[in-house]
Amino acid sequence: MRVLLSTYGSRGDVEPMVGLALELQARGAEVRVCAPPDFEELLAGFGLPIVPIWRSAQGLTKSRPAASSIPERAAEIIAAEFEVLTKAARGCDVVVATGMLPAAAGALSVAELLGIRAVSVTFQQLTLPSPTRRPMELPGRPLPAGVTDNQMLWKLDAESNNALFGEALNSSRTKYGLPRVDDVRAYVVGDQPWLATDPTLDPWQGPQSIIQTGAWILPDERPLPDDLKEFLDKGEPPVFVGFGSMPMHSSTNAATTAIEAVRAQGSRLILKRGWAELELIDDQDDCFVVDEINQQALFPQTAAIVHHGGAGTTMTATRAGTPQVVVPQLADQPYWAGRVAELGIGVAHDGPTFTTESLSTALKAALQRKAEAQAIAAKIRTDGTAVAAELLLRDGSR
Numbered sequence: 001m002r003v004l005l006s007t008y009g010s011r012g013d014v015e016p017m018v019g020l021a022l023e024l025q026a027r028g029a030e031v032r033v034c035a036p037p038d039f040e041e042l043l044a045g046f047g048l049p050i051v052p053i054w055r056s057a058q059g060l061t062k063s064r065p066a067a068s069s070i071p072e073r074a075a076e077i078i079a080a081e082f083e084v085l086t087k088a089a090r091g092c093d094v095v096v097a098t099g100m101l102p103a104a105a106g107a108l109s110v111a112e113l114l115g116i117r118a119v120s121v122t123f124q125q126l127t128l129p130s131p132t133r134r135p136m137e138l139p140g141r142p143l144p145a146g147v148t149d150n151q152m153l154w155k156l157d158a159e160s161n162n163a164l165f166g167e168a169l170n171s172s173r174t175k176y177g178l179p180r181v182d183d184v185r186a187y188v189v190g191d192q193p194w195l196a197t198d199p200t201l202d203p204w205q206g207p208q209s210i211i212q213t214g215a216w217i218l219p220d221e222r223p224l225p226d227d228l229k230e231f232l233d234k235g236e237p238p239v240f241v242g243f244g245s246m247p248m249h250s251s252t253n254a255a256t257t258a259i260e261a262v263r264a265q266g267s268r269l270i271l272k273r274g275w276a277e278l279e280l281i282d283d284q285d286d287c288f289v290v291d292e293i294n295q296q297a298l299f300p301q302t303a304a305i306v307h308h309g310g311a312g313t314t315m316t317a318t319r320a321g322t323p324q325v326v327v328p329q330l331a332d333q334p335y336w337a338g339r340v341a342e343l344g345i346g347v348a349h350d351g352p353t354f355t356t357e358s359l360s361t362a363l364k365a366a367l368q369r370k371a372e373a374q375a376i377a378a379k380i381r382t383d384g385t386a387v388a389a390e391l392l393l394r395d396g397s398r
Helices: 009-026 037-044 058-061 067-088 101-114 149-175 184-188 224-233 249-266 295-301 311-320 333-343 356-364 370-377 383-398
Strands: 002-006 030-037 050-052 096-097 117-123 239-241 269-272 286-291 304-307 324-326 344-349
Touching: 002 009, 002 067, 002 101, 009 030, 009 037, 009 311, 009 383, 030 037, 030 067, 030 304, 030 356, 050 067, 050 311, 067 101, 067 149, 096 101, 096 184, 096 249, 101 117, 101 184, 101 239, 149 184, 184 324, 224 286, 239 249, 249 356, 295 311, 304 311, 304 356, 311 324, 324 356, 333 344, 344 356
Parallel strands: 002 030, 002 096, 030 050, 096 117, 239 269, 239 304, 269 286, 304 324, 324 344
Antiparallel strands: none
């Protein structure tokens, strides 16, 4: 069986697809992965060739384009999906699409064009309509403050998605002879979307028929560097601070404030540079800086994890049984911050900007949640990629 996995976004969008790709390969499937060019090294490390899509996701994130440019960028990425995937998907039996909504819409359209079975996947449920919660706000299109009826908010969300992505999608579809789509969100969601999240961390809260596979975890067996192991062995477990693919508003101030907040709790600190390019502020021996690192191995050895609330980082931290402080920046991150707080396994910081005092207060509270974090960790499933691969291969054999 030949499977095309297509995504466009940050590492949190790509790494789960790599996990599924390896599981499919182990079961004898032929896999192609379409992703931003940033992740060529990541895929190559697992022996997976990449079919690059469009331009650097990191460059796009760091450039902070205006919300008014979203339709134009959506048109570019959808056009790139059609151009690349119409070649990459030929001969495949199924296309698995996720990532940014316009990218997923483009990939699903290519599958439709080629007559290939398609599966729409999300790594968070905020794009799946539900009367029990509000939709995620889209850039430049805030939800009306006075509207509290969720069904009305989801109606407005559909209108916003159409305004941002409708013409971008339909211009490419028309060019390739496909009919126009009236409801972009409904097209991407489909009749039975897959939700690749853990049911304990992210229980489905809607009426629609979905398939919740569990989170797609990419096993990481890389050893920690010797100098990091030496740092860990020299004292009490440190606090980890990292904001993944978020550039942050001021990387210098973010690093300074975070280090001061951790030191205020009498703790040591491991700082991850990430896309924010955080750096140490002095040469004291209570701090250590890392680049790309095996977080699955590191997180269980820390006292607390301060992060941005990306789906992947939240899952890894939860599996580790380590308390969290989530400082959400955008998109689905406030949702994950709320889930961490609701489960009692950490603290949701109030807003994306933190001070030494606010972060220190949140960290102090989170450090008291070790027992709760370990109890939830014991309930987290690790078979998500196996479940997804079994479904893909089983349905493909019919």
